[in-house]
Amino acid sequence: MTILAYGTPAGDQPLDRMEITRREVGAHDVRIEIIYCGICHSDLHQARGEWAGTLYPCVPGHEIVGRVAEVGAHVTSHKVGDLVGVGCIVDSCQHCAECADGLENFCDGMVGTYNGPSADAPGHTLGGYSQSVVVHDRYVLKITHPEDQLAAVAPLLCAGITTYSPLRHWGAGPGKKVGVVGIGGLGHMGLKLAHAMGAHVVAFTTSESKREDALKLGADEVVVSRNADEMAAHAKSFDFILNTVAAPHDLDAFLALLKRDGTMTLVGAPATPHPSPNAFNLIMKRRAIAGSMIGGIPETQEMLDFCAQHGITSDIEMIRPDEIEDAYARMLKGEVKYRFVMDIGQMAG
Amino acid sequence: MTILAYGTPAGDQPLDRMEITRREVGAHDVRIEIIYCGICHSDLHQARGEWAGTLYPCVPGHEIVGRVAEVGAHVTSHKVGDLVGVGCIVDSCQHCAECADGLENFCDGMVGTYNGPSADAPGHTLGGYSQSVVVHDRYVLKITHPEDQLAAVAPLLCAGITTYSPLRHWGAGPGKKVGVVGIGGLGHMGLKLAHAMGAHVVAFTTSESKREDALKLGADEVVVSRNADEMAAHAKSFDFILNTVAAPHDLDAFLALLKRDGTMTLVGAPATPHPSPNAFNLIMKRRAIAGSMIGGIPETQEMLDFCAQHGITSDIEMIRPDEIEDAYARMLKGEVKYRFVMDIGQMAG
Numbered sequence: 054m055t056i057l058a059y060g061t062p063a064g065d066q067p068l069d070r071m072e073i074t075r076r077e078v079g080a081h082d083v084r085i086e087i088i089y090c091g092i093c094h095s096d097l098h099q100a101r102g103e104w105a106g107t108l109y110p111c112v113p114g115h116e117i118v119g120r121v122a123e124v125g126a127h128v129t130s131h132k133v134g135d136l137v138g139v140g141c142i143v144d145s146c147q148h149c150a151e152c153a154d155g156l157e158n159f160c161d162g163m164v165g166t167y168n169g170p171s172a173d174a175p176g177h178t179l180g181g182y183s184q185s186v187v188v189h190d191r192y193v194l195k196i197t198h199p200e201d202q203l204a205a206v207a208p209l210l211c212a213g214i215t216t217y218s219p220l221r222h223w224g225a226g227p228g229k230k231v232g233v234v235g236i237g238g239l240g241h242m243g244l245k246l247a248h249a250m251g252a253h254v255v256a257f258t259t260s261e262s263k264r265e266d267a268l269k270l271g272a273d274e275v276v277v278s279r280n281a282d283e284m285a286a287h288a289k290s291f292d293f294i295l296n297t298v299a300a301p302h303d304l305d306a307f308l309a310l311l312k313r314d315g316t317m318t319l320v321g322a323p324a325t326p327h328p329s330p331n332a333f334n335l336i337m338k339r340r341a342i343a344g345s346m347i348g349g350i351p352e353t354q355e356m357l358d359f360c361a362q363h364g365i366t367s368d369i370e371m372i373r374p375d376e377i378e379d380a381y382a383r384m385l386k387g388e389v390k391y392r393f394v395m396d397i398g399q400m401a402g
Numbered sequence: 403m404t405i406l407a408y409g410t411p412a413g414d415q416p417l418d419r420m421e422i423t424r425r426e427v428g429a430h431d432v433r434i435e436i437i438y439c440g441i442c443h444s445d446l447h448q449a450r451g452e453w454a455g456t457l458y459p460c461v462p463g464h465e466i467v468g469r470v471a472e473v474g475a476h477v478t479s480h481k482v483g484d485l486v487g488v489g490c491i492v493d494s495c496q497h498c499a500e501c502a503d504g505l506e507n508f509c510d511g512m513v514g515t516y517n518g519p520s521a522d523a524p525g526h527t528l529g530g531y532s533q534s535v536v537v538h539d540r541y542v543l544k545i546t547h548p549e550d551q552l553a554a555v556a557p558l559l560c561a562g563i564t565t566y567s568p569l570r571h572w573g574a575g576p577g578k579k580v581g582v583v584g585i586g587g588l589g590h591m592g593l594k595l596a597h598a599m600g601a602h603v604v605a606f607t608t609s610e611s612k613r614e615d616a617l618k619l620g621a622d623e624v625v626v627s628r629n630a631d632e633m634a635a636h637a638k639s640f641d642f643i644l645n646t647v648a649a650p651h652d653l654d655a656f657l658a659l660l661k662r663d664g665t666m667t668l669v670g671a672p673a674t675p676h677p678s679p680n681a682f683n684l685i686m687k688r689r690a691i692a693g694s695m696i697g698g699i700p701e702t703q704e705m706l707d708f709c710a711q712h713g714i715t716s717d718i719e720m721i722r723p724d725e726i727e728d729a730y731a732r733m734l735k736g737e738v739k740y741r742f743v744m745d746i747g748q749m750a751g
Contacts, residue, residue, distance in 0.1 A: 150662075159662045159686075159687055161638075313508045321681075322681045322682050326678035326679075327681065328678065329675035329676055329678035330678075331675065332668050332670075332671045332675070333671045334693075335692055335693025336668060336669065336671055336695045337508075337693070337695060339508065339571070339694050340692065341691065341692035342690065342691050342692075343684055343688065343689065343690035344682075344683075344684025344686070344688060344689060344690075345685060345688050346685045346686060346688070
């Protein structure tokens with residue numbers, strides 16, 4: 054079927070309305086009428102061709118929420134009318150150790166919601182800046198939040214799980230001191246989630262102006278990371294630091310704040326490398342620098358249920374599809390608190 | 403008491419014989435007549451002033467084995483005549499969380515066997531290139547190896563524990579694939595220990611000439627790390643990689659060999675930073691780069707007992723004290739298989 058989408062034919066062209074097709078619903082497929090789609094920084098990187106390998110036409114969007122419109126003959130987990138979500142993953146090999154462990158995000162055959170290999174036209178996946186999507190039921194998540202929160206749920210599908218997964222994996226919870234570096238789309242979710250998990254949460258920001266916001270979002274303390282005295286007061290005290298900043302920056306300043314056996318986990322990848330961290334900072338306290346990438350499907354469902362239970366959504370600003378280029382420009386300037394969400398209902402214009 | 407030692411009055415002076423004093427034996431002290439002392443690369447760095455803060459005169463040596471000659475009134479764990487060892491640690495605060503956990507190596511008040519703060523003359527600790535040493539009994543290890551292996555036990559006190567501790571901490575054992583990068587003083591111990599722990603062990607070397615040696619030391623496979631095809635054959639397959647190479651090198655080449663959730667641990671600190679690792683290599687498989695530094699006292703005893711039980715010692719070449727400068731020169735050229743040990747009995751000349 055032919056639907057409307059917002060995408061671009063080339064990296065140097067603005068996003069605009071276009072027609073795309075979606076496959077017929079197969080036995081294991083779910084067709085979702087998309088209601089809202091969150092706007093992730095990755096969308097911009099991919100659309101602009103800033104990462105190697107963008108396939109055009111490119112339709113970004115992997116923070117999808119909507120309503121089930123049709124299900125295949127073998128689908129039992131979802132039914133027409135259900136509120137559902139789709140995140141960054143729409144397929145994987147389904148037989149490797151990672152898939153068996155519910156960590157489809159680490160499957161070598163993981164297919165991204167956009168720019169992934171696909172038998173469907175045009176030969177690669179097209180994302181959620183579109184009126185509908187057809188997805189294998191394994192990768193469709195149930196949404197149990199109240200329906201009036203649906204737009205603010207959308208960013209949980211990427212920003213939420215990308216922060217929830219490492220917080221859980223590295224044991225954020227009562228009795229743990231957890232840092233969240235950067236208060237943007239990812240970081241603001243990290244603060245809410247770490248707080249709800251019961252950790253003592255410290256927000257790190259370069260911007261004094263975000264201090265009040267960070268406290269409202271769930272931080273117990275806020276440190277302006279450019280203030281050496283404020284930083285020094287937290288030396289060797291953190292169990293875990295979630296670093297959401299993709300821009301190259303001094304990792305050593307944060308490594309020094311970890312206690313023995315502490316880990317700092319990066320969820321943003323810089324376009325050019327961070328300054329090389331000092332091996333002594335790792336060796337002296339058996340610290341680690343790790344990375345984490347989104348999360349598996351079962352954990353994404355767990356995250357959505359956790360958020361529904363704790364009343365957690367993203368702080369969002371709604372945009373019309375035809376405002377996407379302005380939104381990208383503002384995102385680059387950090388002028389969003391804290392996630393844009395596209396109102397797909399206005400796509401027909 | 404006054405004894406003979408080998409040390410240097412300044413970073414630009416060769417090591418030579420000198421007289422030093424040792425304190426009287428206190429209630430908790432053990433006086434050890436040193437029989438052998440291993441030669442660690444750290445000794446050279448410290449003696450030459452290549453690390454900030456060398457205190458002179460400098461007497462290196464922290465791979466000490468010998469016989470108990472005198473014990474204080476409150477010492478019950480050691481008795482005159484026992485074969486004992488002293489490693490890198492001769493004191494710590496004894497009341498912090500690290501000390502309580504038997505991880506004195508991570509205590510902020512840890513006192514190194516040389517160049518550490520001390521009330522004894524000359525105001526800092528003097529190491530094992532000397533005829534005797536007086537040490538608090540907490541930091542004295544029991545040696546249960548046969549006495550004729552004593553010289554080859556000495557390097558276990560630093561090279562042994564520095565590799566044993568991370569191998570244990572990151573779970574080297576049956577069913578695990580473990581890499582050891584670099585086949586020198588540390589790496590050759592890493593191969594022996596990982597093999598004895600039951601892991602599948604892969605040695606990485608830049609030198610084709612070390613292939614046979616690595617197999618004899620315990621490697622199941624050897625990879626010449628300059629051979630891209632050999633490296634690629636091991637992609638995403640390691641649970642743990644112990645990296646003993648202190649020279650700056652490409653960490654990404656090894657990170658790419660870790661499976662999901664794998665860790666590479668650095669035990670050598672380069673004088674100038676490694677090229678900055680690619681964050682994508684961490685993020686894509688939730689990998690980690692960590693560090694580890696020697697080990698705690700209980701774990702050092704555990705390591706010595708494990709080695710005695712498995713018949714593990716270091717491969718050594720014995721030198722006279724007056725050969726130390728030649729030994730340093732050869733160490734810098736990598737011409738030692740795999741550890742020099744100083745015969746302290748020849749110090750009187």
